[in-house]
Amino acid sequence: MKGNYDMKKNLALIMIVSLVITMFSGCGNNNNNDDNNTQETPSTLVKNTSEDLTPVAAQPTEDEPQNETGTYKAKLEISDEEIAKLTNTRQDSYYGGDRNSSNVPIACLNFNAQYTKYNADFVRYDSESEEKVLYLTFDEGYENGYTSEILDVLKEKNVKAVFFVTMPYVKEDPELIQRMIDEGHIVGNHSTSHPSAGMISYSVEKQKKDLQELHDYIRDNFGGYEMQLFRYPAGIFSEQSLAAVGSMGYTSVFWSFAYADWDPQNQPDAASAMKKLIDRIHPGAIYLLHAVSKTNTEILGQFIDEAQNNGYVFKAYY
Numbered sequence: 001m002k003g004n005y006d007m008k009k010n011l012a013l014i015m016i017v018s019l020v021i022t023m024f025s026g027c028g029n030n031n032n033n034d035d036n037n038t039q040e041t042p043s044t045l046v047k048n049t050s051e052d053l054t055p056v057a058a059q060p061t062e063d064e065p066q067n068e069t070g071t072y073k074a075k076l077e078i079s080d081e082e083i084a085k086l087t088n089t090r091q092d093s094y095y096g097g098d099r100n101s102s103n104v105p106i107a108c109l110n111f112n113a114q115y116t117k118y119n120a121d122f123v124r125y126d127s128e129s130e131e132k133v134l135y136l137t138f139d140e141g142y143e144n145g146y147t148s149e150i151l152d153v154l155k156e157k158n159v160k161a162v163f164f165v166t167m168p169y170v171k172e173d174p175e176l177i178q179r180m181i182d183e184g185h186i187v188g189n190h191s192t193s194h195p196s197a198g199m200i201s202y203s204v205e206k207q208k209k210d211l212q213e214l215h216d217y218i219r220d221n222f223g224g225y226e227m228q229l230f231r232y233p234a235g236i237f238s239e240q241s242l243a244a245v246g247s248m249g250y251t252s253v254f255w256s257f258a259y260a261d262w263d264p265q266n267q268p269d270a271a272s273a274m275k276k277l278i279d280r281i282h283p284g285a286i287y288l289l290h291a292v293s294k295t296n297t298e299i300l301g302q303f304i305d306e307a308q309n310n311g312y313v314f315k316a317y318y
Helices: 002-025 080-084 106-118 147-157 167-172 174-182 204-221 239-246 270-279 294-309
Strands: 133-140 161-165 186-189 251-253 285-290
Touching: 080 204, 080 239, 106 239, 133 147, 147 174, 147 294, 167 174, 167 204, 174 186, 186 204, 204 239, 239 251, 270 294, 285 294
Parallel strands: 133 161, 133 285, 161 186
Antiparallel strands: none
């Protein structure tokens, strides 16, 4: 009897000692430790930091940009033969005129009705929702010392914009292009040569070559970035040209607001410029501003605040 009792006693002691050893051996790796509340991340959930995360087309969230392809329009499926049959008659983008009851330029609505089939946007107005959204776009033919300040304001306000750039600008200011990309903005094609007579002064073949040259340069020198938005130099276009640009996978982005801001020697008064920007605000507005403008740089933050106070939301163009 005593032997059986001693055996049971020893067995119980062994079990207690084993339990204590097991408890203490796990303390250093306790993933649910309440003292520091930290958890190890499974290796399958760790993002590969060596992966190329350069955005192909910025698609930002509310707080920060994602490095993902934006949801742009599908490439226009049209043959060269069909393009050749279209008219090359000159058309000029909206610069003023009557507006509807929602303050939307009627000329832009008419252009949309005619040319949306070629992947062209003149305004992003939805008559059913009347959604109060705005899109900021800047044209960059050359640098006048203001772009970095504009980027500072946009970063402070957490607003994304499109910067339409030319080849000379890209080659002269690559650090600004990289900053645009890094901060979640969209870089758009404004042509290689920016012809003063418009793209329609070139043959269809030359127009495509002009766009493709800048497209390839950006892709090859900025981590594979693929531009998908195009803005016509001087806003001069034709039906034939729109079809040619659309066939390259581009969306042609025009505007529903623009004003005389492009001459550094003849800048508009800040107060009157601000009034004009607000007075012409409308749902789905595409604002064209020139980054060479001292006035635009001075009033940008105020304009963003005032538009938001009026219930508008700034969205990235995708």
